[in-house]
Amino acid sequence: MTNNTRIWQFISDGTRFKLVETGNSRTMDEGSQHLSGGVYTTLRTFEHERALRLEDHFDRLEHSAELQGKHVVIPRYSLRSGLCEVLDYFPESDVRLRIHCAFVENGEIRVYILAEKFTPYPESLYENGVAVKSIDYQRENPIAKATNFIDQTSELRKTKPASIHEYILVAKDGTLLEGMTSNIFIVKEGKIWTAEKGVLPGITRQIVLEVIAAAGFETILSGYPRNEVNFAEEAFITSASRGVLPVTKFDNQNVGEGIPGMITRQIRSDYLLWLKKELRPI
CATH class of the missing domain: 3.30.470.10 (Aminotransferase class 4, branched-chain amino acid transferase, N-terminal domain)
Incomplete structure (x- = not known):
């Protein structure tokens, strides 16, 4: 390589x-x-x-x-x-x-x-969504972006199947925390869930929360239960390299109808418009 x-x-x-x-x-x-x-x-x-x-x-x-x-x-x-x-x-x-x-x-x-x-993710991923898999794993010190997390998850990253885009970390109480390199959002009944405690406070996550608020959607700052993902209508992950990326399969099961949902598409569109206004020279 x-x-x-x-x-x-x-x-x-x-x-x-x-x-x-x-x-x-x-x-x-x-x-x-x-x-x-x-x-x-x-x-x-x-x-x-x-x-x-x-x-x-x-x-x-x-x-x-x-x-x-x-x-x-x-x-x-x-x-x-x-x-x-x-x-x-x-x-x-x-x-x-x-x-x-x-x-x-x-x-x-x-x-x-x-x-x-930097090579952007292909547009096809945004059109079709990606598959994620949950794992029972938590950061030792989630607020700190420490390099020991890279060391601790090295083997998991190397052995991740190509069909799985991201692993989603799950708390001991069974609620979703975050992706290994992203934050996760779950949409149910027009409300958007994302964990607040036990996660790295991603900078892209914070921007997306501001975009969600501006769009008028209610946010629930709590981890969504893993055993209720089959009742969710939409899901997406966020990170600096991905922006807002739809999730259409979770643990090998369709999320909602198995296609990017309307709310996810709107949040991504609003995020891209927000980018144009907020980018600054280094």
């Missing part, structure tokens, strides 16, 4: 910076696994050099580090400049970016930028 992900160490004194390319890896997750553990955030660009809520990503890095007992202050201005320099290595495409703050044994915190060409 081709090494698609390039890795740079970002070195800064707060105003000046330099990038030192340290290697590459087949995937972004493998790149993170080769670095010291820590916290990370992942995003994609639009129109090559525009992004969504980059400040929120910086905030999440600092907060995730705090939850791990580490004090991290992101040099935001210089890191933005470093990200722009990385984009120059991918002149004709959008880019998937990861900022990885590695906790080194001597107490040092090193910042790395991982980058690869």
